[in-house]
Amino acid sequence: MISQNVLDFLIALEKNNDREWFKDHKSEFRAVETEVKAAYQTLFSLLKTHDEVDAFKIYRIYRDVRFSKNKQPYKTHFGGSISRVKPKLRGGYYLQIQPNNQSFIATGFWEPNKEDLLRIRKEFEVDAQEMRAILEDTTFKSTWGSLVGDELKTAPKGFDKNHPDIDLIRKKQFIFTKNYTDNEVTSPDFLNQVDADFKIIRPYFNYMSDVLTTNINGESLI
Numbered sequence: 771m772i773s774q775n776v777l778d779f780l781i782a783l784e785k786n787n788d789r790e791w792f793k794d795h796k797s798e799f800r801a802v803e804t805e806v807k808a809a810y811q812t813l814f815s816l817l818k819t820h821d822e823v824d825a826f827k828i829y830r831i832y833r834d835v836r837f838s839k840n841k842q843p844y845k846t847h848f849g850g851s852i853s854r855v856k857p858k859l860r861g862g863y864y865l866q867i868q869p870n871n872q873s874f875i876a877t878g879f880w881e882p883n884k885e886d887l888l889r890i891r892k893e894f895e896v897d898a899q900e901m902r903a904i905l906e907d908t909t910f911k912s913t914w915g916s917l918v919g920d921e922l923k924t925a926p927k928g929f930d931k932n933h934p935d936i937d938l939i940r941k942k943q944f945i946f947t948k949n950y951t952d953n954e955v956t957s958p959d960f961l962n963q964v965d966a967d968f969k970i971i972r973p974y975f976n977y978m979s980d981v982l983t984t985n986i987n988g989e990s991l992i
Contacts, residue, residue: 777869816965822855878945898935919943
């Protein structure tokens with residue numbers, strides 16, 4: 771589980787985001803970092819019971835400030851991602867631990883390359899019925915809400931702006947998120963709840979994996 775110590779450290783870091791304070795509290799950071807790593811390992815193990823995942827990565831707390839106007843040296847959250855076995859499975863899982871009720875999970879496709887993006891759009895152009903059914907499923911929708919992410923203001927080049935599924939075709943990202951309160955994060959059942967929520971995304975992943983591993987005629991590309 772994630773203890774209150776993790777959130778308390780991040781709250782203190784947000785108020786004292788400088789190298790001197792961090793140096794003086796390095797032992798506290800190492801303690802909560804160890805706890806967080808164990809939590810991500812547990813989540814990875816839970817996901818492996820029902821999905822083919824092959825690696826997880828916890829992002830460093832140190833910020834790259836070289837090209838940023840924000841020169842604070844440290845992130846005020848912990849973030850980590852878990853990847854699925856490629857090329858046959860697409861999509862990935864992300865968990866961010868952040869105090870003040872800002873923790874969340876995210877999943878989907880953040881930056882599909884131009885070939886994948888075109889393939890997805892072509893699928894929607896031909897038939898978006900299966901995707902619509904996934905999005906409108908009661909359990910899915912109550913857990914994950916609606917698709918979020920960047921999109922074009924009009925139709926992509928080569929697509930009809932009056933197409934009935936243009937709302938899907940013009941998207942550039944295909945992301946779902948779900949937020950958690952601090953009380954939920956520190957509850958003993960939190961990681962099991964995250965795993966259960968991730969499990970509900972699977973019909974979407976199965977659909978997108980099928981699309982991205984076949985051509986428009988349904989022939990395998992792998």
